[in-house]
Amino acid sequence: MVTSSGELDFTSTGTGISSSHGNMATEFHNLQELRHSASLANKVFIQRDYTDGTVCKFQTKFPSELDSRIERTLFEDTVKTLNNYYAEAEKIGGQSYLEGCLACLTVYLIFLCIETRYEKVLKKISRYIQEQNEKVYAPRGLLITDPIERGMRVIEISVYEDRGSSGSSSGSSTTSSSGR
Amino acid sequence: MPVGLSVGGALGDPSPSRSFRPSRYVPVSAATAFLVGATTLFFCFTCPWLSDRFSSFIPLYNAVVFLFTLANFCMATFMDPGIFPRAEEDEDKEDDFRAPLYKTVEVRGIQVRMKWCSTCRFYRPPRCSHCSVCDNCVEEFDHHCPWVNNCIGRRNYRYFFLFLLSLTTHIMDVFGFSLLYILHHTKQLDQVHSGVTMAVMCVAGLFFVPVAGLTGFHVVLVARGRTTNEQVTGKFRGGVNPFTHGCLKNIAHVLCSSQAPRYLGRLRKPQSVQVQPPFLRPPLSEAQLAAKVLDNGIQQSKSSLEIMESQSTDAEPPPPPKPEHRYPGLPHTQNEECSLLTEAPPTPSLYKYRPAYSSPGKNHTASTHSSKMSRGNSMTESPSVPVTTGQPSYRSDPSLSSRGGAGCRGGGEGGRAGSGGLGGASAFGGRSYPSFTDTLLQSAAASCSSSLRSAHTAHNALGPLISEGTTSTSYKSLANQTRNGSLSYESLLTPSESPEFESAAHELSPPRPHPPHSLSTAPGPPPILGYTSPFLSAQQREGSLQACPAPLRPSPNRAFLRPTSSPPSRAPPLSPRARSLGSPPPGPAPGHTPLGKSLSYAGGAELQHRPSSSGGGTPMPNSTIKQNVANHNTHSHKPAGGVKKVTGVGGTTYEISV
Numbered sequence: 001m002v003t004s005s006g007e008l009d010f011t012s013t014g015t016g017i018s019s020s021h022g023n024m025a026t027e028f029h030n031l032q033e034l035r036h037s038a039s040l041a042n043k044v045f046i047q048r049d050y051t052d053g054t055v056c057k058f059q060t061k062f063p064s065e066l067d068s069r070i071e072r073t074l075f076e077d078t079v080k081t082l083n084n085y086y087a088e089a090e091k092i093g094g095q096s097y098l099e100g101c102l103a104c105l106t107v108y109l110i111f112l113c114i115e116t117r118y119e120k121v122l123k124k125i126s127r128y129i130q131e132q133n134e135k136v137y138a139p140r141g142l143l144i145t146d147p148i149e150r151g152m153r154v155i156e157i158s159v160y161e162d163r164g165s166s167g168s169s170s171g172s173s174t175t176s177s178s179g180r
Numbered sequence: 181m182p183v184g185l186s187v188g189g190a191l192g193d194p195s196p197s198r199s200f201r202p203s204r205y206v207p208v209s210a211a212t213a214f215l216v217g218a219t220t221l222f223f224c225f226t227c228p229w230l231s232d233r234f235s236s237f238i239p240l241y242n243a244v245v246f247l248f249t250l251a252n253f254c255m256a257t258f259m260d261p262g263i264f265p266r267a268e269e270d271e272d273k274e275d276d277f278r279a280p281l282y283k284t285v286e287v288r289g290i291q292v293r294m295k296w297c298s299t300c301r302f303y304r305p306p307r308c309s310h311c312s313v314c315d316n317c318v319e320e321f322d323h324h325c326p327w328v329n330n331c332i333g334r335r336n337y338r339y340f341f342l343f344l345l346s347l348t349t350h351i352m353d354v355f356g357f358s359l360l361y362i363l364h365h366t367k368q369l370d371q372v373h374s375g376v377t378m379a380v381m382c383v384a385g386l387f388f389v390p391v392a393g394l395t396g397f398h399v400v401l402v403a404r405g406r407t408t409n410e411q412v413t414g415k416f417r418g419g420v421n422p423f424t425h426g427c428l429k430n431i432a433h434v435l436c437s438s439q440a441p442r443y444l445g446r447l448r449k450p451q452s453v454q455v456q457p458p459f460l461r462p463p464l465s466e467a468q469l470a471a472k473v474l475d476n477g478i479q480q481s482k483s484s485l486e487i488m489e490s491q492s493t494d495a496e497p498p499p500p501p502k503p504e505h506r507y508p509g510l511p512h513t514q515n516e517e518c519s520l521l522t523e524a525p526p527t528p529s530l531y532k533y534r535p536a537y538s539s540p541g542k543n544h545t546a547s548t549h550s551s552k553m554s555r556g557n558s559m560t561e562s563p564s565v566p567v568t569t570g571q572p573s574y575r576s577d578p579s580l581s582s583r584g585g586a587g588c589r590g591g592g593e594g595g596r597a598g599s600g601g602l603g604g605a606s607a608f609g610g611r612s613y614p615s616f617t618d619t620l621l622q623s624a625a626a627s628c629s630s631s632l633r634s635a636h637t638a639h640n641a642l643g644p645l646i647s648e649g650t651t652s653t654s655y656k657s658l659a660n661q662t663r664n665g666s667l668s669y670e671s672l673l674t675p676s677e678s679p680e681f682e683s684a685a686h687e688l689s690p691p692r693p694h695p696p697h698s699l700s701t702a703p704g705p706p707p708i709l710g711y712t713s714p715f716l717s718a719q720q721r722e723g724s725l726q727a728c729p730a731p732l733r734p735s736p737n738r739a740f741l742r743p744t745s746s747p748p749s750r751a752p753p754l755s756p757r758a759r760s761l762g763s764p765p766p767g768p769a770p771g772h773t774p775l776g777k778s779l780s781y782a783g784g785a786e787l788q789h790r791p792s793s794s795g796g797g798t799p800m801p802n803s804t805i806k807q808n809v810a811n812h813n814t815h816s817h818k819p820a821g822g823v824k825k826v827t828g829v830g831g832t833t834y835e836i837s838v
Contacts, residue, residue, distance in 0.1 A: 054423060070462060092433060095438075100338075130453065140460045150265070
């Protein structure tokens with residue numbers, strides 16, 4: 001019964017053994033592809049730009065290691081947006097002044113209740129970086145780390161390489177010369 | 181020591197638990213005691229009369245001022261001043277001893293120096309300083325205040341400043357109202373209340389002078405936009421302060437800016453974004469494509485030129501190009517510090533990697549360096565050792581390097597005593613030329629009479645270096661090193677690869693400071709033959725038609741050595757060298773003093789020019805001569821009587837004086 005149904009199955013697909021083998025081969029191929037994974041190859045660090053003083057600002061200069069990984073404009077947009085966020089956080093204006101006065105009046109107990117302006121902007125930055133990672137950087141094998149984790153000294157961009165692909169293209173972008 | 185304060189957080193623990201030092205808490209305890217104690221006494225003994233006599237507003241006012249003072253005091257004491265978390269290992273990719281101690285950046289037109297912090301492992305941002313008491317780098321470091329037992333930095337400077345202002349006000353209030361009380365109780369001074377009030381007055385008066393002085397000092401600093409650190413170190417004395425924005429803006433920056441975030445103790449969100457291949461790649465621009473083609477062309481022509489020059493007959497693929505080509509920006513790479521380097525010239529004479537080579541957070545590169553440097557203590561010991569055979573047969577193929585490792589283990593072992601020379605070499609070539617080190621290892625091995633095992637271990641020490649180089653590494657300098665490291669090992673190996681070294685030697689010759697033709701010329705400081713130009717190698721090869729080195733296998737060597745009196749252990753170390761160079765002086769015979777080594781080498785070099793007298797007429801020990809004659813057979817001089825010719829495998833003939 002089983003065999004007959006099996007045979008029926010074969011014939012019913014109308015392709016016969018070869019195509020079923022072909023399907024199996026495809027499955028194998030897909031499984032192999034699924035086994036490909038990315039490994040961390042290198043880290044690129046974007047330094048702070050101190051030309052305007054100690055305000056938090058990062059260099060928009062495009063690092064050469066990312067030359068073959070991401071378009072220049074995308075990278076510069078990301079850094080410029082981050083710089084704008086930080087400028088907004090550090091802006092001395094009405095809101096920050098009121099916050100200070102309120103803090104003084106409540107003997108700083110207000111810090112237990114509300115979130116400061118800077119913290120609010122940091123949350124926005126964190127969401128922005130997450131979104132950029134999902135949409136732009138991860139598809140290109142890169143990951144941005146929030147600078148706050150590094151004391152806001154550098155933006156760390158992790159460069160990943162496809163570990164499971166064929167040997168000729170393995171190796172990080174900077175160590176791509178593996179002497180072949 | 182008992183475990184004390186730990187100022188760590190969930191993220192980036194700045195420093196390990198420090199030992200409990202009670203002396204640190206004396207000033208802050210005293211300050212707290214005086215402040216709280218005196219004020220409490222004032223409220224208990226003086227204020228009741230004041231509120232009755234004048235109004236109850238007085239105690240209320242004093243209470244508010246006191247509360248404000250206390251709040252600022254607590255904030256200044258307990259708030260994180262802006263501590264930078266330690267940099268992680270992968271941020272510091274540069275070889276420490278090649279990186280400068282200072283980097284300059286331009287801040288609003290003024291050059292500001294950033295110093296490398298060896299504790300925190302990063303270049304300190306402008307206005308950042310490392311507090312030795314807290315053992316942390318603090319952002320916009322003002323000073324370490326003992327009265328609050330905390331650093332004053334970007335985050336808590338405002339509270340410290342307000343504390344000073346409010347404390348001055350409070351002291352003045354207490355003193356004033358106490359004086360008012362005393363003046364109205366001049367006839368009841370023997371009362372307890374009066375006595376206490378007078379005591380409070382004294383304390384207040386005593387503290388007023390320093391506190392007011394400090395307050396005035398900080399008012400000036402705030403107006404000028406400077407930190408205490410900058411003021412006392414005289415950074416902007418007579419110069420321009422790049423961090424000032426004008427008096428009003430400076431005051432606004434201190435008092436009205438939003439509370440800066442802390443870097444420690446932050447909850448680190450786990451990375452939720454997955455990175456999965458296949459990856460998108462940007463389209464290469466035409467310029468990039470052209471550069472790639474050109475780059476390949478350059479490599480190709482270079483290696484073909486080498487092959488032509490070296491007259492190599494091997495069919496191996498051309499060696500990879502020099503490291504500088506591979507990593508075009510190696511000295512100026514886009515790693516952590518380079519982008520700032522490009523802005524202003526670094527101070528070349530100061531290097532951040534100071535003598536403390538052992539550093540816990542070092543990556544493999546650095547540890548390798550440190551291990552090499554530690555071996556390099558006996559630099560003076562063996563100036564001639566660098567002679568070696570430098571086989572840098574430049575092979576980055578993993579299989580070959582592993583073969584190299586195996587083969588070397590089998591044969592190229594040398595003396596542990598040779599580690600002195602080895603060390604010298606490594607210090608000498610300490611600038612990441614492990615191939616140099618390796619060849620030195622071999623020559624040192626040759627020169628030492630100890631067992632094969634020691635070189636084996638020394639080799640193995642570099643084994644991981646090699647294996648790392650063959651895998652894809654994330655650190656350019658490490659990859660660079662290991663590639664070089666694999667060179668010399670390869671060369672040791674199989675005779676068939678011997679022509680390799682010449683092409684590789686050419687590549688490596690530029691880094692070597694030695695003159696290329698040193699061997700054929702006077703016997704001065706021995707050259708590193710392996711790194712000399714192909715011309716020399718070819719010349720030597722011509723001259724040393726007979727002197728093909730014996731292979732690594734022990735049996736022929738034993739046969740080779742039987743006629744001589746040298747111990748068998750010497751032979752294997754010798755052969756690789758001799759073989760690989762196709763010409764002499766791997767190095768002095770084992771068991772010699774460093775001086776002896778150089779002499780023997782020099783003597784060996786001279787031997788080439790002394791056709792017949794090398795038999796036994798030199799002042800050097802016979803064994804040395806035998807070795808040298810055997811090895812220095814470049815000019816195939818006719819040996820004098822008493823010299824035995826021994827043929828090794830591969831057509832090698834050695835002439836040994838018996």
